[in-house]
Amino acid sequence: MAGKANGRKARNGGGEITMSDIARHAGVSPMTVSRALSDPASVSDKMRRKVDAAVRQFGYLPNRIAGSLSSKRSNVIGLVVPSIRNSLYAAMIHAISDVARANGLHLMIANSGHRLEDEEALVSALLAQRVCGLVLHNSTHSKRLRELLARADIPVIETGNLPAKPIDMAVSYSNFDAARAMTGHLGRLGYKRIGFVTLPLRDNDRSRERRRGYFAALTELGLPADPGLVLEAPGGFAEGADALVRLVQTHPDIDACFFAGDVLAVGALFECQRRGWAVPGRIAIASFDDLDLLRHTVPTVTTLRIPRQDIGRRSAELLVNRLHGASPQKVRIDVGFEIVQREST
Amino acid sequence: MAGKANGRKARNGGGEITMSDIARHAGVSPMTVSRALSDPASVSDKMRRKVDAAVRQFGYLPNRIAGSLSSKRSNVIGLVVPSIRNSLYAAMIHAISDVARANGLHLMIANSGHRLEDEEALVSALLAQRVCGLVLHNSTHSKRLRELLARADIPVIETGNLPAKPIDMAVSYSNFDAARAMTGHLGRLGYKRIGFVTLPLRDNDRSRERRRGYFAALTELGLPADPGLVLEAPGGFAEGADALVRLVQTHPDIDACFFAGDVLAVGALFECQRRGWAVPGRIAIASFDDLDLLRHTVPTVTTLRIPRQDIGRRSAELLVNRLHGASPQKVRIDVGFEIVQREST
DNA sequence: GCGTTATGTGGTATCGCTACCAACCTATAG
């Protein structure tokens, strides 16, 4: 690592190769170099060849920071997810990443760790980086955050839920409808005492919507809503196992359990295997989100398929359209969900 | 979304709020605003209060693109992983993200999709964005890529393997040693016919190192190296199941199988459950990488624990140190690994 | 009292690129 740039001294002397350098060596003006690189069709073949040769010779990489400042377009989109680690978000990020890359955009990813107060700070930081679009998973936002976004005047997509009043655009599914549909499905399969294990409810509209959907379905099924059948658990295999055991012990007549998180459901399933409880003979298990894993366990697990990749892809496509000049109209796309009936229910 | 910035016209008129605007309204010079924001201790209380008030009043967010151009520091680190979707990388990214955030750095993540030729393009793009540091998972690089990185003169960390000749710094473990240790472990447990299922070998030094480790251990154990006992499979539950079945059918005397990818191992385990093959009675199963899942399956699965989070954390810390001025010396950190003996072997 | 060091503040000159306008060249029509 030679010649570290350490201050103004090095700026003029050993500074980076600039467009002017390339221009000088190619015998053209800097503007021609700029055009040859960003819109090759706008310069003549002769010029383009000269520029390309010089670019290759010096291994020139244009400075996009300068380009962004000048053009007021950063070509970076920001992403705030509750947890990079969760494979559900990973599937969405992957899809966004693919579409972004195909359109010459870069991704800046930030992790809110499910903390609402951090989201605001992260969005501020991304806006300071002048991202040209933003994807937020959360859809409960502080007032200040909404103001920030309004002032920033960039396209924003919410993906975690279908908010009643989206900030700008939303691509998601209804957590309420999904949980209601699955609970209803269990009821129609004949289960009478259906437990529900929810992920933490604090600062999490998705969790709350799912619980609301569960209760709505019970009412529709004409089943009593027993608060004792509802447990809150942080995500995790052990927590799912633990929740199931507690429900079975406190409510021996429980015949089905709906887990609002896939990992919880799998943890519970393994616990049943360990204890020799037949699934679905002793208790049926249903899950939320179609982890690949659920298709391979023994028994396979009934679940809700949420098209996470579609959410990512369509979000990115909407952003790209806007950046290409589409008129800024509120869009609210419901990607829907699907009940996948398998052996566990 | 009112007043979209559309070209030079809007630049002067309805343009963004700048430091000069804040300075004017606070009755100080732009430089004082700059200092009040980036190094509050360097200005007097009186000035800082005036600046803070104006900043709050206008909801001013400094333009970091301009800041980066001027200071030649982008405060963005680039990350190239084979797959965002894979939870192993996710754990590493998460750790990097945490350390980065604590140090005011942002993350730009790119997905190489295990394609070597894409890695070069992605690194170029990140360098054009003038990232101030780079983390690469892959450690087989094209000649042109190495040249690019040398010219860029920024800290680079490789995390996928411990290369003999790192570009700059490496934080990883030895895939060879790990695979060798696990194979040796199986041998010492008394298994005689040990199969090996590898992930794709093409363009993947990690996979090749693991296979090398497997063969080395067989030699040390005095067991014959039967190429028929080695299968290559793309990652996936079904692929793991399939590989196991094929090995058992072609080599009925096989008594253990080592999977170089965790998902493969779990797929195989489920297949055994389905077919009623006792694990480890009929066949023992060992895995690579300590997915949380492996601690909860029935039976639990013997595996190699690779400290993915540590890799991320230490990589980020090394980058941060360098950016804070640490001398650029080659560092090669071996985070090691650990054999986790469980019920499946 | 005056020189000397701290400390805080402002002015100026970039950073490397792109938008815009003006100038130029080559065709084609009249």
Add this chain to the structure above:
DNA sequence: CTATAGGTTGGTAGCGATACCACATAACGC
């Protein structure tokens, strides 16, 4: 042969911040 249009090219003036220097003021020693 001149006028007009179309297509390329170059010059200039920023984009919004920071580094560096210069300067003013306050604090200190002898």
